[in-house]
Amino acid sequence: MTTGPDALFRTLADPTRRALFEQLCREGELTVTRLTEGASVSQPAVSKHLGALRRAGLVLDRHEGRHTHYRANPEALGPLRDWTDEMTSFWERRIDALEDLMKRMDR
Amino acid sequence: MTTGPDALFRTLADPTRRALFEQLCREGELTVTRLTEGASVSQPAVSKHLGALRRAGLVLDRHEGRHTHYRANPEALGPLRDWTDEMTSFWERRIDALEDLMKRMDR
DNA sequence: GCTACTCATAACTAAACTCGAATATGATAG
DNA sequence: CTATCATATTCGAGTTTAGTTATGAGTAGC
Numbered sequence: 001m002t003t004g005p006d007a008l009f010r011t012l013a014d015p016t017r018r019a020l021f022e023q024l025c026r027e028g029e030l031t032v033t034r035l036t037e038g039a040s041v042s043q044p045a046v047s048k049h050l051g052a053l054r055r056a057g058l059v060l061d062r063h064e065g066r067h068t069h070y071r072a073n074p075e076a077l078g079p080l081r082d083w084t085d086e087m088t089s090f091w092e093r094r095i096d097a098l099e100d101l102m103k104r105m106d107r
Numbered sequence: 108m109t110t111g112p113d114a115l116f117r118t119l120a121d122p123t124r125r126a127l128f129e130q131l132c133r134e135g136e137l138t139v140t141r142l143t144e145g146a147s148v149s150q151p152a153v154s155k156h157l158g159a160l161r162r163a164g165l166v167l168d169r170h171e172g173r174h175t176h177y178r179a180n181p182e183a184l185g186p187l188r189d190w191t192d193e194m195t196s197f198w199e200r201r202i203d204a205l206e207d208l209m210k211r212m213d214r
Numbered sequence: 215g216c217t218a219c220t221c222a223t224a225a226c227t228a229a230a231c232t233c234g235a236a237t238a239t240g241a242t243a244g
Numbered sequence: 245c246t247a248t249c250a251t252a253t254t255c256g257a258g259t260t261t262a263g264t265t266a267t268g269a270g271t272a273g274c
Contacts, residue, residue: 005125006122006125009116009119009120009125010120012116012120013116013117013119013120014231014232015113016232018112018113018116021194022194025194025195025197025198026197028201031250031251032250032251032252033249033250033251041232041233041234042233042234042235043250043251043252044233044234044235044236044251044252044253044254045232045233045234046251047251047252047253048232048233048252048253049232051252051253065241065242065250066240066241066242066249066250066251067241067250067251068250068251068252072194072198074194074195074197074198077191077194077195080187080191081188081191084184084187084188084191087128087129087132087179087181087184088132088181088184090132090133090181091132091179091181094135121261121262123262123263138220138221139220139221139222140219140220140221148262148263148264149263149264149265150220150221150222151221151222151223151224151263151264151265151266152262152263152264153221154221154222154223155222155223155262155263156262158222172220172270172271172272173219173220173221173270173271173272174220174221174271175220175221175222
C-alpha cells in the first residue's frame with residue numbers, strides 16, 4: 001500500500017485534492033456528500049479525487065450501506081518525509097564536507 | 108522568497124524537475140550543460156524546469172561569465188515539512204481525543 | 215571584427231489533467 | 245417491485261503542461 005514520492009507529489013499537487021485530504025486529517029471520517037459540501041466542485045469531481053487519493057494510499061474507505069466513509073491515512077506521507085529528509089541531509093553533508101576541507105586548508 | 112505548500116507540491120510533482128533538484132542536492136553547484144547531460148530531455152527543457160524551481164525558491168542561480176551555476180536551496184522545503192507535520196498532528200490529536208473519550212466511557 | 219559556446223526564450227505540438235453533465239451501479243425505503 | 249438516495253463512471257470540452265526545434269542574447273577567445 002506504500003507509494004513512492006512520485007505518486008505522492010503528483011497526487012497532492014492538485015489543490016482540490018489536497019484540500020480534501022486536509023479536511024479528512026482535521027475532521028476524521030467523512031462521507032462523500034459531506035466532503036462535497038465543503039468542496040468547490042461537483043460530486044463526481046470529489047469522487048474522482050478521492051479515487052486518486054485512495055490509489056496513492058493517502059485515504060482509506062469503508063462502505064456502510066449506501067454510504068462510503070473516507071478517512072485520512074497520514075502514514076502514507078512517510079516516503080514524502082523521507083524524501084525531504086534525504087534532500088536536506090545531502091545538502092548538510094556537503095556543507096560538512098566543505099567545512100572539513102576548509103579546516104584542512106587552514107593547517 | 109518562501110513559497111507555500113501549493114507551489115512546492117506543484118513544482119516537485121514533475122519527475123524531471125524533481126530529478127534536477129535531487130541532483131543539485133547531491134552534487135552541489137552545477138551548470139546548465141552539466142545538468143542537461145544527466146537529464147533525459149533537451150537543454151531548453153532543462154532551462155525551463157530550472158526556471159520553475161527558481162520561482163518556487165527551491166534553487167538559486169549565480170552567473171559567472173557565460174555560465175550559470177545553479178544550486179539547491181533545501182531550506183525552501185520548510186513549508187512542505189510543516190504541512191506534513193501539521194497533517195500528522197491533526198491525525199494524532201484525533202487519536203488522542205478518541206482515547207480520552209474511551210477512558211471517560213470506561214468509568 | 216568574427217566564431218564558438220552557454221543559456222534563455224519563442225512558437226508550436228502533443229499529451230495529460232480537470233471539470234461538469236449525463237448516466238450507471240448499488241442499496242434502502244415504501 | 246419501484247422509487248429514491250449515495251456514490252462511481254463515462255464522455256466530451258476546455259485548459260494546462262512538458263516536450264520539441266528554432267532562435268536570440270550575452271560572453272570568451274582568436
